[in-house]
Amino acid sequence: MLELSIRRRQGDFQVAVDLAAGPGVTALFGRSGSGKSSLIAMVAGLARPDQGRIVVAGRVLFDAQARIDLPPEARRLGVVFQDPRLFPHLSVRANLEFGRKRVPAAERTIAVDAVVEVLGIAHLLDRRPALLSGGEKQRVAIGRALLACPRILLMDEPLAALDAPRKAELLPFIATLARRFAIPILYVSHAMDEVLRLADTLVLMDDGRAVAVGPVEDLLARPHLRPLTGRYDAGAVLDCTVSGHDDSHGVSRLAFAGGTLIAGRIALPVGTAVRVRIHARDVALAVDPPGRISVRNVLPGVIRSLETGEGHVVDVMVECGGALLWAQITALAQAQLGLKPGMRVHALVKAVTIARSDVAGREG
Amino acid sequence: MLTDLETEALRLSLLVSGWAVAGSLPLGLACAWLLARRDFPGKMLFDGLIHLPLVLPPVVVGYGLLVTLGRRGPVGALLYDWFGVTLVFTWKGAAVASAVIAFPLLVRAIRLSLEGVDRGLEQAARTLGCGPVRTFVTVTLPLMAPGILGGTILAFARSLSEFGATITFVSNIPGETRTLPIALYSLTQVPGGDAAAARLCAISVALAFAAMLASELLARRLQARLKG
Structure with missing residues (x-):
């Protein structure tokens, strides 16, 4: 679904990742500063790689050699950021429909009702984002990204800004998304709990590189990766x-x-x-x-x-x-x-x- | 209720200020956007130039306009030859003078509101399929609305009170360029004009007060929309 090979220099820091992610949930795991979020920004088109190529669902989004660089609005990717980034001047309903309105009717494969039901936000539709709790806002943000019927959903630490109870409340929703809506998810996290709960494939990031890629159980069983997966987290x-x-x-x-x-x-x-x-x-x-x-x-x-x-x-x-x-x-x-x-x-x-x-x- | 002279002055003031603000709003938005979002060589100079009318005596601005936009001025001559437009000694010229004087206030307010808009929201709009222009119209502009409104009212009020640049550039012509402040000034120059001057004074105060009140109410409504 997603193939990428990108290089980008940011000051002294070099992001150099080669990666292929299949269907299901692929988790990018690593400590802060390991390049996870830059990677997401480059896939989304919000940051430009120096070199390389990004292909999603058979469509070339970026190719430095062929001089292809689609703007974010042409990439058809859903992005859920760490902060919900809801539009404060629009109601929850209008926020949900914001991306959807710009998708051709024939390509609206994900139904509003289904998303509203799965995320449990039916009672919030007529409210303004300012009146929602942190967890509710993030649910709406996820719904908004999904309803744009993206080819892949990019989630950049969507739970990091929430407290533990809100996290526990949101995890089950995210866990059902990939299968219920048959959409591949690239999930960035530095919390092993979330990875274990959600991911099929794990990508371990360190110092701007993808150090290891594989099924979650396999990578966590490799002793030499323990410094990256975390001493107590792994078990x-x-x-x-x-x-x-x-x-x-x-x-x-x-x-x-x-x-x-x-x-x-x-x-x-x-x-x-x-x-x-x-x-x-x-x-x-x-x-x-x-x-x-x-x-x-x-x-x-x-x-x-x-x-x-x-x-x-x-x-x-x-x-x-x-x-x-x-x-x-x-x-x-x-x-x-x-x-x-x-x-x-x-x-x-x-x-x-x-x-x-x-x-x-x-x-x- | 109002005398012909008062109606005339009030009508002219509203006409001149209205056009001054409406005409400078698009340019003000563009300048504010350049200053808030773009880096280019000479930006400091550009910023200074925009703010110059705020610190210069209005008479200097008026004289500058007279020299450049007058019939024989470099720009004024072209305007007349190409479009047959004469600014000097007309109400259009008064609108230009007011616009130039009020421009820094307009740009400043809009720029501040633009700087207050979360770029993250714009990024989110881009990932949801909006191009840069549509993002600006559907997300940035509505979030700037309170600032744009504030700047517009401020500029309108400043235009209403414009005197120095106007009288220097377009003089004091009844029915053409004699706005409220200029009419008031004229009345103070003739014997026995005190009572009429006082009435114009009251009209000016009422107008300014109404503009301020309207802006406050609108701003509250806009804020309420953002807060839910």
């Missing part, structure tokens, strides 16, 4: 499939490459692909097979690496079958148990979090 992210329910005990079974996990009963049919997150701090290690123990998820594995962090904490990477888990233990425990790479251990998983409940296009 382990596993592709699982709901393999069964036990209603008498209120639990569900989740199959993954390394075995089966037991989680609290989830309301999803058997066979659903889910993205499961296991925080390193929720995993304990046992050298001998634990006997009678309340923890239900005990996974045999092999220690692959140990990383000493701050505050006498050690992050241990354990390979269980084909999957990688992280356990966070104390330096004291490591010393007294004599944990070393290659040792056989048992990972005791105390909590399993469902990060995303319907991983589209991927098979568990």
Whole structure:
């Protein structure tokens, strides 16, 4: 859907990105100043690359050599900025229709009613933006971008300016967009929570470059990318499939490459692909097979690496079958148990979090 | 209620000021846009030139207009030869003099309002399919409206009170260039004109007050629209 290869120098900073993004949600993740927002601005036509080429849905938007540089209004991309940028002199309804009015009738593939319903903004239509809350404004901004029926939706940290409750309120809306309206989304964020919840593909950005591109679970399992994905944020992210329910005990079974996990009963049919997150701090290690123990998820594995962090904490990477888990233990425990790479251990998983409940296009 | 002389002066004042403001508004918008949004060589000089009438004695401006726009002036001669237009000693000339004097106030107010418009909103409009011109008309201009209104009223009021440049450039001709302030001045120059002068004074005050009130009410309505 999106192919780009661009170079741009901004003072001492160089953005140089080669990237191809497919359907679904592609997340650009990196710390602030890694070039994520510049990239979005260049795709949107609000900043000009020095060199390169940008193609969206088979249409060349920018090509330095061929001297093609479509202005933003000709690109047909939806942009949701960090601030909602609603037009204060227009009602919510007029804001929603602002881009739509300029789209030929035959190309208005996204219906107003559907967007209003999904975003839950029906009761706001006749108000002025000044009277909306931050979360409501951002919902309207998303609706406005969608209703212009863009070929791709660019979202530049759309939740960064909101407080935690508003974020939690908005995430489900964004999660449904890509599939409900069959529109690819390029999502910029520096919050791993959002990425895990939304993204199919992850692009790790660092110092103006795309360091790694791939499925979220794959990239987060690569130890050498940990400095970029974040030490505590990463934990382990596993592709699982709901393999069964036990209603008498209120639990569900989740199959993954390394075995089966037991989680609290989830309301999803058997066979659903889910993205499961296991925080390193929720995993304990046992050298001998634990006997009678309340923890239900005990996974045999092999220690692959140990990383000493701050505050006498050690992050241990354990390979269980084909999957990688992280356990966070104390330096004291490591010393007294004599944990070393290659040792056989048992990972005791105390909590399993469902990060995303319907991983589209991927098979568990 | 009003004497013929008063009606005449009032009509002329409104005509001259109305045309002065209406005629300079598009140019004022263009200048404000250049100053707020563009960088070009000589911008300081351009800015200074626009603001010059604010600090010069109006008589100097009037004399300058007389020299350049008079029948034999470099610009005035061309205007007459090409379009048959004579400015000097006509109400059109009075409108030009008022416009020049009030121009800095108009540009200043519009420029401030333009600088207050969030460029992010314009970017958003561009990504939603509006070209630069349409973006300006549908987003920038409505957001500037309070400033444009304020500048227009200010310029209108300044035009109503214009005296020095007008009398120097187009003189004091009853029915043609004798606006309210000039009529008032004339009355103070003849014996026994005090009572009539006082009436003109009252009319001037009422007019200025009405303009201010109207602008305030309109500005409030516009602000209310932006705030919801």
